[in-house]
Amino acid sequence: MLLHSALLALGATLAAAVQPLEVQGQYFVNPKTGNRFQIVGVAYQPGGSAGYDKKAGRDPLSDPDICLRDAALLQIMGVNTIRVYNVNPDVNHDKCASIFNAAGMYMVLDVNSPLVGDSLTSYNPWESYYAAYLNRTFAVVEAFKNYPNTLAFFSGNEVINDEKTGATVPPYMRAVTRDIKNYIKKHSTRPIPVGYSAADVRSILFDTYNYFQCSLKGDDGDMSKGDIFALNSYSWCGESDFKKASYDQLVSGFTGNSVPIFFSEFGCNEVSPRVFTEVGTIYGSQMDTVFSGGVVYEYTQEKNNYGLVDMRDDGSATLMKDFLSLKAQYAKLNFTEIQGKKAPSTAAPAPPVCDSKLITTDGFNSNFTIPVLPPNATEIIENGVSPKPVGKLVEIKDWKVKFTVKNPDGTVISNLAVKPLADDGVNAPGTNTDSGTQAGTGTSTSSSPSASASKDAAARPGAVVLPAVAMGALAVLAAL
Numbered sequence: 001m002l003l004h005s006a007l008l009a010l011g012a013t014l015a016a017a018v019q020p021l022e023v024q025g026q027y028f029v030n031p032k033t034g035n036r037f038q039i040v041g042v043a044y045q046p047g048g049s050a051g052y053d054k055k056a057g058r059d060p061l062s063d064p065d066i067c068l069r070d071a072a073l074l075q076i077m078g079v080n081t082i083r084v085y086n087v088n089p090d091v092n093h094d095k096c097a098s099i100f101n102a103a104g105m106y107m108v109l110d111v112n113s114p115l116v117g118d119s120l121t122s123y124n125p126w127e128s129y130y131a132a133y134l135n136r137t138f139a140v141v142e143a144f145k146n147y148p149n150t151l152a153f154f155s156g157n158e159v160i161n162d163e164k165t166g167a168t169v170p171p172y173m174r175a176v177t178r179d180i181k182n183y184i185k186k187h188s189t190r191p192i193p194v195g196y197s198a199a200d201v202r203s204i205l206f207d208t209y210n211y212f213q214c215s216l217k218g219d220d221g222d223m224s225k226g227d228i229f230a231l232n233s234y235s236w237c238g239e240s241d242f243k244k245a246s247y248d249q250l251v252s253g254f255t256g257n258s259v260p261i262f263f264s265e266f267g268c269n270e271v272s273p274r275v276f277t278e279v280g281t282i283y284g285s286q287m288d289t290v291f292s293g294g295v296v297y298e299y300t301q302e303k304n305n306y307g308l309v310d311m312r313d314d315g316s317a318t319l320m321k322d323f324l325s326l327k328a329q330y331a332k333l334n335f336t337e338i339q340g341k342k343a344p345s346t347a348a349p350a351p352p353v354c355d356s357k358l359i360t361t362d363g364f365n366s367n368f369t370i371p372v373l374p375p376n377a378t379e380i381i382e383n384g385v386s387p388k389p390v391g392k393l394v395e396i397k398d399w400k401v402k403f404t405v406k407n408p409d410g411t412v413i414s415n416l417a418v419k420p421l422a423d424d425g426v427n428a429p430g431t432n433t434d435s436g437t438q439a440g441t442g443t444s445t446s447s448s449p450s451a452s453a454s455k456d457a458a459a460r461p462g463a464v465v466l467p468a469v470a471m472g473a474l475a476v477l478a479a480l
């Protein structure tokens with residue numbers, strides 16, 4: 001590992017690092033072991049969308065004390081990945097990235113933010129596709145490309161959420177994906193996969209997938225193709241099952257995938273507290289050849305009520321019942337087996353060739369002419385972002401959590417700390433067994449809900465947060 005050894009040569013003492021992962025065909029693979037990697041993740045955005053505050057220089061990975069608290073709790077939970085939606089490329093993430101790295105966790109990062117000019121818009125996407133916006137996405141690449149635990153970038157999240165946006169956005173999303181991939185190719189010492197995180201709107205989900213994954217001839221073809229595909233899916237609610245939650249449709253729709261597919265969000269809260277019985281299925285034999293795991297929505301409790309941990313203004317926190325039930329579900333999995341599967345030696349299925357016949361929904365874009373780079377963006381890709389916000393692993397001296405964290409019953413968890421892992425270590429249940437944490441039960445008394453697969457786009461947690469909610473969350477964070 002280039003960066004790591006270079007720093008060691010300078011005499012810096014660093015915690016061990018996770019092995020950077022690669023995409024090989026339809027799977028994430030650890031190149032050192034040849035094993036497949038299954039994402040066992042949690043969406044991490046303390047403060048909601050407002051946890052990203054450009055003026056205050058704050059984002060979810062800017063406060064090391066908060067990251068240390070959360071890395072310790074997520075380590076106890078047993079996860080190996082966090083998804084972070086809104087990062088500010090110009091703030092320093094070295095400590096937080098180093099903490100999550102040492103805790104054995106990868107990061108999946110969205111290159112966008114909800115602020116105007118920081119993302120491709122759903123309507124009139126051509127108006128938001130310009131050099132300054134691309135510069136922002138490239139700056140996120142610069143800020144995170146050197147961390148060994150950077151797993152992937154999302155070029156967009158739920159920008160397409162109905163037929164109408166499906167008519168306009170697809171070529172632009174492929175263009176942004178192409179541009180970020182070109183930037184990485186030119187400026188990163190290792191390939192980092194780039195792809196789209198889709199809303200699970202079944203009527204257009206597979207059109208979206210096909211549009212982004214198909215193989216296109218010409219210069220733009222390979223570069224504009226997504227390296228990964230992910231979906232935010234809330235169709236498994238309460239005590240459901242593979243069929244009732246319509247996971248069977250997902251598996252049959254994605255079978256033969258040429259790129260890794262995973263849930264970029266899951267964890268329906270229509271039945272509360274949540275029981276997370278989908279965990280066993282997601283990592284089980286019905287899904288694991290097609291899917292590469294998933295990310296639970298979400299770490300902190302916000303107004304939309306999907307939290308695992310209730311965070312207070314003073315940095316103290318209380319675990320919620322959902323934390324314990326999710327932990328119990330992970331504990332039931334056999335991680336040795338799940339993370340120990342060899343990547344297949346045979347080539348992955350080839351992607352379909354881009355063709356308007358792939359698109360089945362009337363009105364969904366079936367034009368595969370990808371927009372050309374906007375004026376001035378060529379120079380940025382050529383010369384790199386200026387100035388470059390370069391990130392690097394740094395030494396962390398103290399692994400003890402500085403805030404009080406309580407169990408759901410109010411008892412205080414004592415001696416809470418991150419347990420730094422050995423080189424190439426990846427977190428799993430049992431790595432950090434804090435004796436003060438309550439055992440989860442994983443059982444439920446709730447009744448089975450109907451498998452309502454389609455939710456209103458506006459109610460989806462991945463959708464852009466309304467200003468009122470954002471302001472509320474901002475006030476909470478401002479008090480920190």
Ligand SMILES: *[C@@H]1O[C@H](CO)[C@@H](O)[C@H](O)[C@H]1NC(C)=O
Nearest residue numbers: 089090132135139385386387
């Ligand atoms: C490009 O991004 C860098 C890093 O965030 C920033 O300092 C610079 O001002 C940006 N340039 C343009 C033209 O937007």
Ligand SMILES: *[C@@H]1O[C@H](CO)[C@@H](O)[C@H](O)[C@H]1NC(C)=O
Nearest residue numbers: 333334335336337338340341
């Ligand atoms: C977990 O899986 C490994 C590898 O397949 C196997 O050797 C081991 O016995 C399993 N452990 C349990 C508790 O089933």
Ligand SMILES: *[C@@H]1O[C@H](CO)[C@@H](O)[C@H](O)[C@H]1NC(C)=O
Nearest residue numbers: 171366367368369370371372
């Ligand atoms: C496809 O899109 C390109 C670029 O926007 C446009 O020039 C072309 O006319 C479109 N083709 C069709 C068949 O609509």
Ligand SMILES: *[C@@H]1O[C@H](CO)[C@@H](O)[C@H](O)[C@H]1NC(C)=O
Nearest residue numbers: 130131132374375376377379
């Ligand atoms: C784009 O390039 C033109 C011509 O080189 C220049 O005048 C303009 O300032 C540039 N715009 C940006 C945003 O860099």
